[in-house]
Amino acid sequence: MRTKMKLISLLIFASLFTFVSHAFSADYWSYPLSPWSPVTRGFGIWVSGWGYHLGEDVVKPAYTIVKNARWGYVRHVAPHTKYGWVVVIESPREWETSTDPKTWKNPICHVYGHLRYDSYLAATKVKLNKLIDRGWIIGRLGTSSENGGYTPHLHFGARKGRYTSTWVYWGYSTSSSVLSQWYKPSSVINNY
Numbered sequence: 001m002r003t004k005m006k007l008i009s010l011l012i013f014a015s016l017f018t019f020v021s022h023a024f025s026a027d028y029w030s031y032p033l034s035p036w037s038p039v040t041r042g043f044g045i046w047v048s049g050w051g052y053h054l055g056e057d058v059v060k061p062a063y064t065i066v067k068n069a070r071w072g073y074v075r076h077v078a079p080h081t082k083y084g085w086v087v088v089i090e091s092p093r094e095w096e097t098s099t100d101p102k103t104w105k106n107p108i109c110h111v112y113g114h115l116r117y118d119s120y121l122a123a124t125k126v127k128l129n130k131l132i133d134r135g136w137i138i139g140r141l142g143t144s145s146e147n148g149g150y151t152p153h154l155h156f157g158a159r160k161g162r163y164t165s166t167w168v169y170w171g172y173s174t175s176s177s178v179l180s181q182w183y184k185p186s187s188v189i190n191n192y
């Protein structure tokens with residue numbers, strides 16, 4: 001009888017633990033592509049002629065669906081030469097629960113580059129300053145002709161701080177001080 005009681009309390013403890021760990025860690029971030037790896041170009045590496053890579057690249061077929069990594073506000077949806085359509089989402093860190101961006105102490109802007117223009121998404125979901133949830137579809141990978149001329153891939157970056165209307169969300173920089181303004185995206189997602 002005592003063994004049975006012990007088993008039951010162990011089961012209760014185990015399920016409580018699963019619930020708590022799910023509620024407080026697993027739900028903060030998720031990768032925009034599934035599966036995420038292999039990372040075909042890592043964060044911070046130096047590419048001759050371009051500079052330090054400010055994000056991580058993952059090669060996938062054109063039209064692969066890209067999902068939002070963390071809830072936040074759409075701050076930028078527009079095309080760029082060599083970068084295709086770009087979406088930038090501003091989110092709070094993991095411990096922030098308010099939906100008021102003014103209260104956020106350490107916001108992060110996550111950047112999705114080399115997408116294709118998708119009029120359905122632009123018209124319905126991925127609208128400027130709209131609050132969107134983690135896992136929402138924010139776009140699809142562009143073909144080579146849509147993404148600036150490259151093998152279809154996602155460039156995923158995570159910049160420290162609030163969204164700035166001054167465009168600083170490029171994929172590369174020759175300045176190491178600019179590199180330090182960025183997180184390694186997979187470390188942000190894995191650590192919290």
Ligand SMILES: [Zn+2]
Nearest residue numbers: 056057155171
């Ligand atoms: Zn890249």
